[in-house]
Amino acid sequence: MTGSKKYIVKSSSPADRYVRKRICEVFTTNKVHRLDESTVTKIAAGEVIERPASVVKELVENSIDSGATRIEIEIKNGGRQLIRVTDNGRGMDKEDAILAIERHTTSKITEPDDLWKIKTLGFRGEALPSIAAVSIFEMTSKTAGSEIGTSVEVRGGFLQKVKDIGAPDGTTIKAQELFFNTPARFKYLKTIPTEAGYISEIIARMALGFPEISFHLQHGGYELLFTPGNGNLYETVVAIFGKDVAKEMIEVNYEEHGLTITGYIGKPSVARNNRNYEIFFVNRRFFHCRTLSAAVEKSFHTLLPIARYPFVMLFLEIAPDLVDINAHPTKMEVRFSNDADLFKVTYNSIRKALKDSCLLSEWIAPAEDYTSVAVPENPVNIVNTLKTANQESAVNRTAQTLDIAYAEPASSNNVEQPISAIHEQPALDADYQTNESSVKPTFVDKSYYVFPKAISNTYIIAQDEKGLLFLDQHAVHERILYEQYMNKSKEFLGTQALLIPETVNLSYAQYKVISDRLSVFNDLGFELEAFGGQTIIIRGVPITLVNMDYRQIIIDFADQYINFETFKNPAELKESFITTMACRTAIKAGDNLNLLEMESLVRNLFRCDNPYTCPHGRPTVFRMNQEELAKKFLRR
Structure with missing residues (x-):
């Protein structure tokens, strides 16, 4: 050789x-x-x-x-x-x-x-x-x-x-x-x-x-x-990741400070739930680099939700004497002579590629501290536009998921109006949105009052007889959906057949995880078929996922199993998949919810068997009682 x-x-x-x-x-x-x-x-x-x-x-x-x-x-x-x-x-x-x-x-x-x-x-x-x-x-x-x-x-x-x-x-x-x-x-x-x-x-x-x-x-x-x-x-x-991923790639071609960066970055639609697909090469040698990962993830700031990571393949060309390949026994980590330039050039290359692909409205080269912020010429119009878009997105998502949580019989005296019905009352919604004097908390279930505006469209504020409650809207909805899916998984969830079956191209490890566990997916309402060649055919999906990105949910589950490999029996596998499904289908931090939607979240959370944490163990709610509040104002 x-x-x-x-x-x-x-x-x-x-x-x-x-x-x-x-x-x-x-x-x-x-x-x-x-x-x-x-x-x-x-x-x-x-x-x-x-x-x-x-x-x-x-x-x-x-x-x-x-x-x-x-x-x-x-x-x-x-x-x-x-x-x-x-x-x-x-x-x-x-x-x-x-x-x-x-x-x-x-x-x-x-x-x-x-x-x-x-x-x-x-x-x-x-x-x-x-x-x-x-x-x-x-x-x-x-x-x-x-x-x-x-x-x-x-x-x-x-x-x-x-x-x-x-x-x-x-x-x-x-x-x-x-x-x-x-x-x-x-x-x-x-x-x-x-x-x-x-x-x-x-x-x-x-x-x-x-x-x-x-x-x-x-x-x-x-x-x-x-x-x-x-x-x-x-x-x-295409040969490795399939056409579905390749067609979502954006080309990168950039040179600065003697460093050339080429390759591809994936659009947000192919983001992953781990960093395994942040793939870097220096002079054609694959390696791991925290500096590059930080630059890549900062480049995608605001484009990806929390705990989602870019799909990138970047190739760095640099003079051999400016990089130390002999820094680690496995040769998987290298040292660069100037990490600051590496960060800056990587950041600039990706931001330029994103701007050229019309994913970003404006590209601004970062200052030395990489904290510069663009100030829009007409912030009022932009805020109104974003508010409308966010509200429509949140309304659509909650209408699809929240209205089916813990539905009560029609004969009950305490019948909760479904979200779909709430959206049919424009006068009431308009009232909450335009009446600035309506800052009073709203009565919920005789025990809780909900304030009409969440902090940063993420944290709901409510009040009970013991003090103030702060709730994470994503974690709350995730817990509600998790218990709903778990309860329904004891029976058949119901399958919606797809008019046109879809295919998912997977890596070998992902394909083995899915193909070896088709019975688990069938129990959850999927109709999957191992097509061979590392391809899975989706012929049907659970009714609750009809309007969701069910292809990405399947990929996320496979990645989770590959990374941890801790599920030893079908029951654990099923619970793990339901956790992934609840996380992916829940409303997100930043979604703009109206008052009635927030009321529904609070009401349904406290009907859960465990209302205090999401399926991943993060807290859904914490309380600040009157005594703690008094101490903050030095009354005690």
Whole structure:
């Protein structure tokens, strides 16, 4: 897997310019050699093979560095039984193949100064011996100019056999029975689908970083991922995430302070409930970066609700001597010479892209403290416009969900008027909105008075005989819906068939979570079908979700399971999904509710079995009694 090669890819898209201008051109010498002691001591802590995904990552990085244009990965039992990586790179001769399985032998750097100008993905010379030490290892390699290849076999770190063998150009490495000699490490591996999902994520990131390479991943004969390798980043995004996500992407192309940023950012419609889809590359190397995450999330400020995170793929091009790749043993974290410039350029690049896509009304380059605020020329008109829009949105959402909570029999003397009926009384609503003198709290259920305006359209104020109550309208509605859905889940929730079935393209891990638990979704009123190819067909949805984003609810549930994997039985799975469903369908902080809607929230909250917290454990209400109020005014 040695040699040097540059890629020239024809592409017209600005987002693919990093392919043409390949900063991370492969930088290798012709021979594998042992690093001197001075260089070894400057390399970060040794390689640790934690799980099958670690093996795949190291082997695929070596294949990329060897100049491969096609890489095939085959795994069995989540990588425990077999990992095979085959490439068409430059390969190795017998001498290099034998030396490569020894520690600190590499073809990619020669002296300590090379650590500050790294252009390859691997450079420490530790991956192959670390893998060979915990597996039954076999490597077959052949260079283009040789008539015969070399096979090297290692078992648990001990060389077993070296022989000549007929082989195609390139290298094939097979690691079997991973951790057969380290049972303690094997014991802590996760389930087969989870480990396969980790591997799938690794290959997806590699494919995004190198769209000119064709990647083919198979698990037990089932194709998990295939990319065309034609150098087109957008087509690679389609192959990995599907057309539904790709069509919601906005192109980024920005340069400032010697830093070039290209790639794609997702519109708010494809936001996720975790940071797993904030994907960053520096000189085509995938890495984690808190500074970049902070810049990205600040760029989307006000565009996403709380606990939603952008879907982004950003590629940074920077001079190698301005970034330290050797800062962390796993090479997943790097250090930049100037974090402030990194933040600023990332922020500016995304804000410009959002502005150009008409998602933002105005783009203003941030000041040094990144706190500048645009003052509108006519704030009154803007406020009125936003107020009307927010009110319509809140009315629609509460009309769909709140009116079905805890409905009482028509014969009851205490019949609660549904929200849909409330909206049919324009005179009453208009009264509350225009009569500024109506600051009196309103009587609710003989015990509570509700004030007509929420703080920041988020916190409802009410009063009872003991003092003031402050309620979080989202948490309150979430608790109401959660108990309603839980009560109805004991029976069949009812399914609304879709006139035109919809499809959801998922990652392999998401697909396995959903396809293996279709019965749970059916019990909740969904009608789902595993279509294959990591696609789920939605033929019906619960009646309560007809007007909601049920596709995103399904994706959020899958992500939650993947991240925590704590649900062991169908009852726990069902409760977890209902929690997600209640959160997604509840009114949000910032929604403008009228007085009658707030009254309904307060009334229904105190009919819940547990009115004091939302399903996630956050408080729904707290009280300030008269004694505490008196202390604030120094009356006691």
